Amino acid sequence: xxxxxxxxxxxxxxxxxxxxxxxxxxxxxxxxxxxxxxxxxxxxxxxxxxxxxxxxxxxxxxxxxxxxxxxxxxxxxxxxxxxxxxxxxxxxxxxxxxxxxxxxxxxxxxxxxxxxxxxxxxxxxxxxxxxxxxxxxxxxxxxxxxxxxxxxxx
Amino acid sequence: xxxxxxxxxxxxxxxxxxxxxxxxxxxxxxxxxxxxxxxxxxxxxxxxxxxxxxxxxxxxxxxxxxxxxxxxxxxxxxxxxxxxxxxxxxxxxxxxxxxxxxxxxxxxxxxxxxxxxxxxxxxxxxxxxxxxxxx
Amino acid sequence: xxxxxxxxxxxxxxxxxxxxxxxxxxxxxxxxxxxxxxxxxxxxxxxxxxxxxxxxxxxxxxxxxxxxxxxxxxxxxxxxxxxxxxxxxxxxxxxxxxxxxxxxxxxxxxxxxxxxxxxxxxxxxxxxxxxxxxxxxxxxxxxxxxxxxxxxxxx
Numbered sequence: 250x251x252x253x254x255x256x257x258x259x260x261x262x263x264x265x266x267x268x269x270x271x272x273x274x275x276x277x278x279x280x281x282x283x284x285x286x287x288x289x290x291x292x293x294x295x296x297x298x299x300x301x302x303x304x305x306x307x308x309x310x311x312x313x314x315x316x317x318x319x320x321x322x323x324x325x326x327x328x329x330x331x332x333x334x335x336x337x338x339x340x341x342x343x344x345x346x347x348x349x350x351x352x353x354x355x356x357x358x359x360x361x362x363x364x365x366x367x368x369x370x371x372x373x374x375x376x377x378x379x380x381x382x383x384x385x386x387x388x389x390x391x392x393x394x395x396x397x398x399x400x401x402x403x
Numbered sequence: 404x405x406x407x408x409x410x411x412x413x414x415x416x417x418x419x420x421x422x423x424x425x426x427x428x429x430x431x432x433x434x435x436x437x438x439x440x441x442x443x444x445x446x447x448x449x450x451x452x453x454x455x456x457x458x459x460x461x462x463x464x465x466x467x468x469x470x471x472x473x474x475x476x477x478x479x480x481x482x483x484x485x486x487x488x489x490x491x492x493x494x495x496x497x498x499x500x501x502x503x504x505x506x507x508x509x510x511x512x513x514x515x516x517x518x519x520x521x522x523x524x525x526x527x528x529x530x531x532x533x534x535x536x537x538x
Numbered sequence: 539x540x541x542x543x544x545x546x547x548x549x550x551x552x553x554x555x556x557x558x559x560x561x562x563x564x565x566x567x568x569x570x571x572x573x574x575x576x577x578x579x580x581x582x583x584x585x586x587x588x589x590x591x592x593x594x595x596x597x598x599x600x601x602x603x604x605x606x607x608x609x610x611x612x613x614x615x616x617x618x619x620x621x622x623x624x625x626x627x628x629x630x631x632x633x634x635x636x637x638x639x640x641x642x643x644x645x646x647x648x649x650x651x652x653x654x655x656x657x658x659x660x661x662x663x664x665x666x667x668x669x670x671x672x673x674x675x676x677x678x679x680x681x682x683x684x685x686x687x688x689x690x691x692x693x
Binding site: 278292296297318327 | 539540541542567568570571572573574575576580581582583585586589605606608609610611612613614615616617657666676679680682683684
Binding site: 428429430449451452 | 613614616617618657658
């Protein structure tokens with residue numbers, strides 16, 4: 250199971266907002282456990298899809314110099330469940346950004362039907378967890394993530 | 404259009420808005436947020452919450468709040484010149500007074516242990532700070 | 539890879555509280571991506587651990603009346619520390635209310651005395667047959683499968 254919950258960016262406005270899509274398919278093993286007999290995308294993984302969309306948006310705003318990790322789910326609400334065969338549109342906006350942290354708002358839709366609203370807070374860990382040492386290289390923004398950015402016009 | 408910062412707000416109005424921000428950011432009940440409540444000990448706020456609170460206050464009041472201006476703890480705690488034996492030195496206390504003019508440090512001064520720095524971050528301190536910023 | 543984010547139930551007070559533990563191992567594939575050189579359990583999977591614990595409390599309390607138990611909302615889920623391979627986390631979930639089709643909880647995850655995750659959330663419970671009676675057989679199948687999994691977790 251790869252830990253990548255978005256498939257591509259369809260819109261990217263540096264420092265402001267981004268839109269990504271995710272296809273949901275029976276090829277994803279975890280669906281067969283959630284639930285056996287009726288597969289639906291776990292809500293927590295929808296939160297992760299938003300975290301990756303918003304996290305890359307925040308990371309790119311600082312030229313991927315910061316290690317951006319999810320620090321707090323401020324609020325999330327789910328209105329409908331998602332099944333294999335669905336395509337999700339994940340829209341994220343930067344609400345606030347500071348040297349140590351950033352706040353984002355966002356929503357997930359399926360063909361204009363509202364699936365979820367998710368507001369998150371990210372921490373730039375090198376600036377925050379005082380005393381804790383992290384590996385030098387930016388392990389958060391791997392090549393896999395950066396490759397999602399290719400072909401996006403700003 | 405009249406912006407929030409152009410409106411004259413009474414102290415009570417400021418308190419109500421600050422209270423609403425803390426209820427949302429910390430997931431506490433309104434009743435728990437009194438003027439004397441400390442953010443950390445009483446309301447359970449932690450490092451990430453301080454940042455969330457700053458962002459929300461900026462939005463609620465339409466002002467810019469550098470985090471270290473409202474919550475200067477970290478730079479005070481990490482500066483060895485201002486601390487001796489786990490307590491703020493006289494220089495440290497002077498620095499604290501300059502950085503937090505919106506807070507009453509009389510009680511804290513009696514035993515200026517850095518572990519107790521958190522007790523200075525009260526709801527009142529935030530209301531005082533906002534009041535000053537809005538003038 | 540299986541999508542089950544708790545390993546064992548250690549305490550259950552029907553209608554009130556549940557405690558479950560999860561071991562974290564490098565055998566969990568997603569750790570290779572999260573993150574390379576710094577493997578830690580993803581925050582959303584910590585929340586999933588709380589959600590699964592709460593879901594089992596609901597299933598047991600309502601005697602497996604519903605097939606679908608989903609996260610409806612979460613608030614102020616704070617991530618306080620990282621959880622690495624080789625560690626074990628204990629989730630404690632307390633029910634605020636458990637009604638027929640919704641429930642609300644506060645939860646916390648602690649590992650070696652350190653708080654890892656904490657927050658409040660609500661679930662919704664329903665059967666597919668509520669909207670479409672033809673789905674009753676699917677509900678039964680899901681419930682049967684979940685009952686088997688429950689046996690596994692309570693060993």
